[in-house]
Amino acid sequence: MSRENIIKTVEDSPVGEKYMILNHKSGLTVFLCPMKKYSAMYAQFTARYGSLDTAFRTDAQKDFTRVPAGIAHFLEHKMFEDEEGDAFMKFAQTGANANAYTSSDRTSYELSCTSGMMENLEILLSMLTKPYFTEESIRKEREIITQEINMYRDSPYWNVYFNLLRSLYHRHPITVDIAGTAESIAKIDRTLLLFCHGVFYNLHNMALSVSGNFEADEVIELCDRILESSPEIKIDREFADEPPEVRRSFFSKRLPVATPIFEIGFKNSPLPKQELLRKSIAADIALEALCGETSALYSRLYNAGLITDSFDSELACEKDLFAIIFSGESNKPQAVLDELLKEIEEFRQNGVNEEDFRRVKKYLYGKFAMGYSDVESIANALTNAFIEERTPFEGIRILPEISIKEVNDAIREYFDFGRLALSVVEPVN
Amino acid sequence: MTDRLKREEILPSVFFNSFTDGLYKSNRISINLFMPLSRDKAAKHALLTGVLAKSSKKYPSLQSLNKKLYDLYGAGLVSDVSKIGESQSVTLHLLSVANRFALEGENVLSASADFLCETLLEPNISGGAFIPEEVEIERARLIDLIESQINDKRSYAIHRCSELLCEGENYAIPRCGYTEDAEKISPEELYQTYRELLAGSRIEIFHVGSDDSSDVKALFKSRLSVLERRPDRSIVTMSAAPRVCRPPxxxxxxxxxxxxxxxxxxxxxxxxxxxxxxxxxxxxxxxxxxxxxxxxxxxxxxxxxxxxxxxxxxxxxxxxxxxxxxxxxxxxxxxxxxxxxxxxxxxxxxxxxxxxxxxxxxxxxxxxxxxxxxxxxxxxxxxxxxxxxxxxxxxxxxxxxxxxxxxxxxxxxxxxxxxxxxxxxxxxx
Structure with missing residues (x-):
């Protein structure tokens, strides 16, 4: 194993920003994208550790360990604490903005500031590599997280989404809220938190992305000074054995909403990792052609008052999971579903029209280009590449290569009428 | 006036504001028309933003309008009403890629400015009224938007508190007005409101982005100069604080x-x-x-x-x-x-x-x-x-x-x- 820093510089990224990839001797992957004309620096320190990672083992362990749902998120809340109190307070003293979030595949800590860049970065790196929690603070955090869970419970959008996932999947961990449940977080204690930190916050499982106004050399020096090299740990994640069919095809719940809101999902087998980006872009083009704002279906549904401009489609492309989801508001969700199925059938027969295909690609190209317009988006793109184990900014490079055949194949493959579910939240009265 | 932002009154009470820097990867153009916030106009202005952004004389259907936007590399058109103190602003805003990203050397900025002018100044009308079918669709959408406020409990509660605090004052009028007002607006009345808005509002145009502003300014000046303007010079946005009663x-x-x-x-x-x-x-x-x-x-x-x-x-x-x-x-x-x-x-x-x-x-x-x-x-x-x-x-x-x-x-x-x-x-x- 190498104990030297290895730096690779990429001069010609498709978005015009030059960046560096540093394989730091500590094991940490560091992306550096100095953008000197900006005044802010943005840093993102990310662990490949999300809400789905509830059963795992390292190469030192024979058996899988199962931990309570919501632990990655709980740990995220607690990492801001150290012997002197709350790191939020330290960032406040330097004028930095700090935040953190947990998603299904990562825990990310972000920092943005326009002065004292290295001082701030030092606080962030120290905070994440040196856990400190007491039983008392864990108890208090549990109460705060319980309030957070309750807050989401009242959101109709949260309900319609999770009810869809719980209809599509039998036992996949995606069906559990990122924050866990009141019962699961009751089981989280100091020992468990320290154990998970030890496994997932090892530097080989983490990346630091920095963009904006900073000196690359200073970040490297800081990493050299603060980060202690750790032995590489290989993490093996276990996923529940998920059957291909959906659990149920319809679920409805009543909540205080004005108009029913719905989500429609098509369950698919996970995409192979090496083709994930290419296939997901082909699927994006397919969705735009099928029901994007320029599609015949969108106009028909909109003009018939069956959807509003909140209608949307997206890919849920996670570790070991691939689904296509349509969402919106409608007084007749079933009618939207019927129309959607008819249109898919039509596209299967006739394929995507050549002109629409070109237009959608132009649209997506513009979205990619505009998507990298601030320092945050650049660091995010670099982090995404780390999480997905690929080259940064690949999407904008692959897009022109996608053929109409790949798009038509996506339409034929990804919409199995036997593997779909509809989730609805209906008004109380 | 400020030295960075270039600000000029190009026509009576029409201000053109620009700030350009090659740093940006996009161009943002917005037209903001300010009128006093009033019960009589609140819902009408909100309905107008829906109708204006769905079609125009040149692009008479939602699908054709959206196709044009996709051809402009996925330029994003947003129309909205906002409440600033006791003024209401009708805003049309377009975000498009910087000209340097255009794949065939097109002037995306000019085309975008032109499109935005057409959308505002040449709506799809017939016999002195907006198209009744379009008004109906947008009315339903607006009512849904107003009623859906309860979906987000946090902002709903804040709004209810502001109604209570500023009872009887114009500030208590919701951004999009009231359902019962939205139900009554006829296509003729809406057109009348549109004419009054163009004639009487204070207009603030902004271009912030990558490319030079001069063509954009010239275009707006020539297109808006045909309007018969009777601007209300008294439109102010800072308004007096509410008088509170005791006990609260x-x-x-x-x-x-x-x-x-x-x-x-x-x-x-x-x-x-x-x-x-x-x-x-x-x-x-x-x-x-x-x-x-x-x-x-x-x-x-x-x-x-x-x-x-x-x-x-x-x-x-x-x-x-x-x-x-x-x-x-x-x-x-x-x-x-x-x-x-x-x-x-x-x-x-x-x-x-x-x-x-x-x-x-x-x-x-x-x-x-x-x-x-x-x-x-x-x-x-x-x-x-x-x-x-x-x-x-x-x-x-x-x-x-x-x-x-x-x-x-x-x-x-x-x-x-x-x-x-x-x-x-x-x-x-």
């Missing part, structure tokens, strides 16, 4: 929610100068905006009563709302603590460290203004609306100079005027 108004409502929402509404003193407004902002940052604020430290961290408890300050109306998601049983305790924390600030019970942190956070946000086109627009629009003509550096310099006394003075006049609580059914505290 107090209302609780019940809904099917797990988490109660508590909102306290305060009337503040009006800022007489840019410096005063910075002092008030600093007071509110210390009170409840910063992550290290007194509300966060005490209501959330020390007492563990909530997941969030924050203050928001509307400088155009001199009102402050403190909102919190709590267990209904903790309602009195939380309200007491929120009020007590404000009293502490008024009594000067805050640390020098708090002042320093507010200063640093403000300095950081003023310094970051030029990093993003949208921030540039919102900063200078705020300047124009408040009538305080200061560069971000000057505002940051105020923050550096303002000390304890000015902060105390800024918030000393704050009076609690309304307490609103949204609670779950059945379980009473």
């Amino acid at each position: 108004k107090n209302i609780s409502e019940n809904m099917d929610v797990t988490q109660a929402k508590l909102v306290l509404g305060f009337a503040a003193e009006e800022s007489k100068s840019a410096r005063d407004s910075v002092a008030m902002l600093m007071a509110m940052m210390i009170y409840g905006i910063l992550p290290s604020s007194k509300l966060f430290r005490n209501v959330r961290e020390k007492l563990g009563l909530c997941y969030y408890c924050t203050a928001r300050y509307d400088r155009y109306k001199s009102v402050v709302f403190v909102d919190s998601g709590i267990e209904a049983a903790n309602r009195e305790r939380a309200a007491r603590e929120i009020i007590a924390q404000l009293e502490e600030i008024k009594n000067g019970e805050f640390a020098d460290k708090d002042i320093r942190e507010a200063r640093l956070a403000l300095r950081s946000s003023y310094r970051g203004v030029f990093d993003e086109a949208r921030l540039v627009e919102s900063y200078y629009m705020g300047n124009i609306m408040s009538g305080f003509d200061k560069e971000p550096e000057e505002m940051a310099a105020f923050a550096d100079e303002i000390g304890r006394e000015e902060i105390i003075n800024a918030c000393r006049g704050m009076k609690l005027g309304a307490v609103y609580c949204l609670e779950g059914r059945g379980v009473s505290a």
Whole structure:
């Protein structure tokens, strides 16, 4: 194993920003994208550790360990604490903005500031590599997280989404809220938190992305000074054995909403990792052609008052999971579903029209280009590449290569009428 | 006038504002038409934003209009109404890629400006009215939007508190007006409103982005010069703070929610100068905006009563709302603590460290203004609306100079005027 820093510089990224990839001797992957004309620096320190990672083992362990749902998120809340109190307070003293979030595949800590860049970065790196929690603070955090869970419970959008996932999947961990449940977080204690930190916050499982106004050399020096090299740990994640069919095809719940809101999902087998980006872009083009704002279906549904401009489609492309989801508001969700199925059938027969295909690609190209317009988006793109184990900014490079055949194949493959579910939240009265 | 932003009155009460820098990867153009906020016009203006952005004479269907946007590399057209103090603004805004990203050398900026002019000035009309079918679709969408406000309990509760605090004043009118008004607007009346808006509003056009502004300015000047303008010069955006009564108004409502929402509404003193407004902002940052604020430290961290408890300050109306998601049983305790924390600030019970942190956070946000086109627009629009003509550096310099006394003075006049609580059914505290 190498104990030297290895730096690779990429001069010609498709978005015009030059960046560096540093394989730091500590094991940490560091992306550096100095953008000197900006005044802010943005840093993102990310662990490949999300809400789905509830059963795992390292190469030192024979058996899988199962931990309570919501632990990655709980740990995220607690990492801001150290012997002197709350790191939020330290960032406040330097004028930095700090935040953190947990998603299904990562825990990310972000920092943005326009002065004292290295001082701030030092606080962030120290905070994440040196856990400190007491039983008392864990108890208090549990109460705060319980309030957070309750807050989401009242959101109709949260309900319609999770009810869809719980209809599509039998036992996949995606069906559990990122924050866990009141019962699961009751089981989280100091020992468990320290154990998970030890496994997932090892530097080989983490990346630091920095963009904006900073000196690359200073970040490297800081990493050299603060980060202690750790032995590489290989993490093996276990996923529940998920059957291909959906659990149920319809679920409805009543909540205080004005108009029913719905989500429609098509369950698919996970995409192979090496083709994930290419296939997901082909699927994006397919969705735009099928029901994007320029599609015949969108106009028909909109003009018939069956959807509003909140209608949307997206890919849920996670570790070991691939689904296509349509969402919106409608007084007749079933009618939207019927129309959607008819249109898919039509596209299967006739394929995507050549002109629409070109237009959608132009649209997506513009979205990619505009998507990298601030320092945050650049660091995010670099982090995404780390999480997905690929080259940064690949999407904008692959897009022109996608053929109409790949798009038509996506339409034929990804919409199995036997593997779909509809989730609805209906008004109380 | 400010030296960075180029501002010019190109026609009576039509202002063209531009700021360009090759740093940006896109161009943002917005047309903002300001009128006084009134019950009579609120819903009409909201309906107008829907109708205008769905078709035009040249692109008479939603599909053809959207195809044009896709051809402009996925330019995003947004139309919206906003409430600034007691003014209402009808805004059309287009975001498109910088010309350097165009794959065939097209002038995307000119095409975008042209498209935006057509959308505003050449709507799809017939016989002195908007197309009845289109009006019906947008009416349904608007009513749905108004009614769907209850979907987001947090913003719903804040809105209810503002209605209570500013009862009988125009500020209490919701951004999109009322359902019963939206139901009655005829296509003819809507067209009449449109004509009055074009003739009477104060128009603020912004171009912030990568490419040169001169063509855009010339285009707007020539296209808008054909309008018969009778601008209402009295349109102001800063309005007087509400008069509060004693004891404060107090209302609780019940809904099917797990988490109660508590909102306290305060009337503040009006800022007489840019410096005063910075002092008030600093007071509110210390009170409840910063992550290290007194509300966060005490209501959330020390007492563990909530997941969030924050203050928001509307400088155009001199009102402050403190909102919190709590267990209904903790309602009195939380309200007491929120009020007590404000009293502490008024009594000067805050640390020098708090002042320093507010200063640093403000300095950081003023310094970051030029990093993003949208921030540039919102900063200078705020300047124009408040009538305080200061560069971000000057505002940051105020923050550096303002000390304890000015902060105390800024918030000393704050009076609690309304307490609103949204609670779950059945379980009473």
